[in-house]
Amino acid sequence: MDRREIAHVMRTMGALLEIKGEDSFKVRAYEKAAERLAYHDYDLPAMAREGRLVEIPGIGKNLEPKLRELIQTGRSSFLERLFQEVPEGLLDLLRVPGIGPKTARLLHESLGVAGLQDLKVALQEHRVQSLPGLGKKREELMEKGLREIERYSGRLSIGIALPVLENLVGALSLHGVRGEIVGETRRYEETVASLDVLMQEVGGESPASTLARTAILPSASQSSLEQAWDPKDRAFAFRTSFGVALRLHFEDEQAFWARAISLTGPASFVESLAKRAKKKGYRLEERGFYQSDRLVDAGDETGIFGLLDMCFVPPEARHRPELIGLAYLEGGEGEPQEGCERFDFVSTGDIKGDLHVHTSWSDGVAGIEDMVQKARSLGYSYLAITDHATDLKLIRGLTPERLEAQLAEIRDVSRKYPDVRVLTGVEVDILKDGQLYLPDDLLSRLDLVVASVHQDIGDAKGELVNRLVKAVANPNVDLIGHPTGRLIGRRPGHQAGLGPVFEAAAASGTALEINSSPQRLDLPEELAAAALEAGATFAICTDAHSPEILEDMRFGVYASARRAGIPRDKVLNARERPQEAMKKGS
């Protein structure tokens, strides 16, 4: 079981306890433990064996046995008990805006609502507004949120899907078995409906034997493996705790890459590639790349594109038909890969620094020095420390006084690490009237100012676009943080009518963030493409609240920027020197 899947189960336990009405700090303890497990790479099987799980911060005498069972058997009797008391579907209700644990329980106990489908019906019949404490407004809020949730139901964030599959492929390779990530995950879709890996068949070994030998699914017996095998699909399908299926496809060596192309998709791309093949005298099928009924050994996927006189089309660009046309090298011979600058999108290797991170000066969990050390380990040339300046009380934000104190600490840390330029910055709130939370004279002294909307996200007065335009026009603002404010699968954010913001940003040189957090991916691909069209520049940032999250940069780069076709010269933090990444210079 992947550590992220274990973390997911712990989080589920917490949520179920919350619905049961348990003490909120107890719930919090499960969430904290889950967080810890998700982001730290402990050798869990060894620690479980040696009774050392309690060494993990947040794991005490009560969580230890639950965690150990989960690690060693892939099951949890505690979770199963909880599910007997609280229907699984109630968990989904918690994602609906306006529904917390109390309301979820109320809906269940008085209306028998046990999931999203029940809720939908109850809302349609206006039975929800009759409940004590609820009313018409609440019903409308739920109805609106439900639509957003339905769009993402049964889907898993790329932020979990990708690392889980990378781990799995890594474990396979330790056993000499080749695996490639395919499907939506390979294309960096924001969310995926299934987890797909293509495994190469091992000569003289059945797929079930190969799988049993690699022990990547410790809880699966040989017989259960044989049951999960679908000979027609040539794939195993397993249920995961994430609610999406894990599919392990098998193919022999000769047909491996043809099958990989087919499984990577999307269907429209595979179809047009097959047409191209036909035109070039080949036949591209699901299970082989042929010329006159003979399997062609093209080497790998790139080789197949080459034989079709095409540039390699990166998987994350295959959903865009106009890009496929660009890949054709007519009359082309020789080295198609070299002539493919048209796919020269910004890449993770181009990123020279992160311009939006938090520390324990506001709601981050690590100190400035920890973040700087992590930035160094990633090979960055610069890092901007941008803690919150906000009047939201939950976050202990930076006041002018605390900001002064922080600047002194940044100076000290800077001296210690001369190889990384630590930029002074702030993430300042855009208030309800479009003013910023800190005064201009203070902002003008900082290297970099991120301005973001955290208040009145619901945009009660319909002023959001004006607020953003006002912030963009402020000469002290370098970057607009998570411009739409969406949270994937939870709230849609403001995705319509941002044209004026993009135009203002292009005119003033204020960059727009592509927030790399897999929960946000904001700007999303379509809007990033629109902003690019409008002439805007971008900064791809992680918004990290802990050092590990600095590694999430790739999600912004791939799942938004590259899918939108953004070139590196439009990305501030792909620039070599920090001064170039700041509008004002330094």
Added chain:
DNA sequence: GCCGTTTTCGGCCCGACTGTTTTCAGTCG
């Protein structure tokens, strides 16, 4: 439920907003 103790229990993420109340519970950032 965890942690850190002044070692056996109290603190841990606070407070505005909302819609529903008739004095506030629940949600959310």
